[in-house]
Amino acid sequence: AQSVAQPEDQVNVAEGNPLTVKCTYSVSGNPYLFWYVQYPNRGLQFLLKYITGDNLVKGSYGFEAEFNKSQTSFHLKKPSALVSDSALYFCAVRVESGNTPLVFGKGTRLSVIA
Amino acid sequence: NAGVTQTPKFQVLKTGQSMTLQCAQDMNHNSMYWYRQDPGMGLRLIYYSASEGTTDKGEVPNGYNVSRLNKREFSLRLESAAPSQTSVYFCASSSNRQGIVTQYFGPGTRLTVL
Numbered sequence: 001a002q003s004v005a006q007p008e009d010q011v012n013v014a015e016g017n018p019l020t021v022k023c024t025y026s027v028s029g030n031p032y033l034f035w036y037v038q039y040p041n042r043g044l045q046f047l048l049k050y051i052t053g054d055n056l057v058k059g060s061y062g063f064e065a066e067f068n069k070s071q072t073s074f075h076l077k078k079p080s081a082l083v084s085d086s087a088l089y090f091c092a093v094r095v096e097s098g099n100t101p102l103v104f105g106k107g108t109r110l111s112v113i114a
Numbered sequence: 115n116a117g118v119t120q121t122p123k124f125q126v127l128k129t130g131q132s133m134t135l136q137c138a139q140d141m142n143h144n145s146m147y148w149y150r151q152d153p154g155m156g157l158r159l160i161y162y163s164a165s166e167g168t169t170d171k172g173e174v175p176n177g178y179n180v181s182r183l184n185k186r187e188f189s190l191r192l193e194s195a196a197p198s199q200t201s202v203y204f205c206a207s208s209s210n211r212q213g214i215v216t217q218y219f220g221p222g223t224r225l226t227v228l
Contacts, residue, residue, distance in 0.1 A: 009154075032215055043118075043204060043219040044157075051215070090156065094215065101147050101172065102217055106156035 002027045004093050006105035013081045014113055021076040021108045023091030033074040034092040034102060035065055044090065050074060061085070081112045115140055118220035120205050126226045127195045135190040135223050137205030145208045146188035147217065148172075148180060150201040157204065163188055195227045 003026045013019045025031055032051055036044040048059025055067040065076045076089060088109050092102040121136045139146065144165045149157040149172075159172030163182040177199060179191045188207075192199060202224050206217040 034216070036219075043221045044206075046216050046218065049216060092217075101145075101159050101162045103159075104149075104157040106154060 002031075002093050002095060002100070002103045004091050004103055004105035006089075006091055006108045008108050009106075010109045010111065012111045012113060015083055016080050019078050019081040019085070019110065019112070021089050021091075021110060023074045023076065023105060024072050025074060025091070025093045026072065027093055027095050029095045032094050033065075033067060035059065035063070035074075035076050036090045036092065036104075038088040038090065038107075040087075047076070047089075081110075083112045083114050086110055086112045117141065118205055118207055118218055120203075120220040120223050122223060123221065124224050126228065127192075128228050129196060131195050132191070132193050133195065133225075134192075135203055135205075135225075136187070137189065137220060138187045139205075139207040139218075140186065141207060141209070141218065142185070143207035143209050143218075144185070146182065147206040147208075148178075148188070148190045149204045149206065150174065151204060151222075152201050160190065160203075192225075195225075197227045199225065200227045201225060 005024045034049045035047040038044050048057050050057045050067045058064045088107050090107050091105040094100050094102050118139045147162040148160040158174045161180040163169045166185045181189045202222050204222050205220040208217040
């Protein structure tokens, strides 16, 4: 079975500082990994994904994530946080083979303080 | 392209009432999904349709039914609403093409069952 863990319910960071939102996963087989962002009263927006290839994936709004197979992690990062980055972030996983739906983590609320 | 659209945006029901949530996508995607979002629970899959004519149960299917009306439309029905079904419901769609696996989400339906 596939699963995703986001160990932090809340992350607080000062504007201009680097941010990290953590994600670990468990799948049988090769994973496809995703990050989504949700702003208040909105649907989920796709940020970035890892399918194969380079372990460092760059996405929208200056975000990037690093796939680490040995640690089964896919942490989301940004070098310099903005107040507008404050939102709810979801990590998701599915196996490479077949056509299975994404399995989501419980989400991490990011607050960037001016 | 409107992407994924959902109707209604908001709904209040009394216990025992029935209703259908509508979802449509204009991206020619094969797969469609219904999730519910509850605080601290992340997104949980209710039902999905891998392709037109097929539907499968997800993690929390009890109390719901679905219909894949055609390739564009995937509806979710609550036959006898219960307060435990108070939630935000999201529809999503994705392509089945090799390597194209990103799910795109609608804006959500906020349902309250009294």
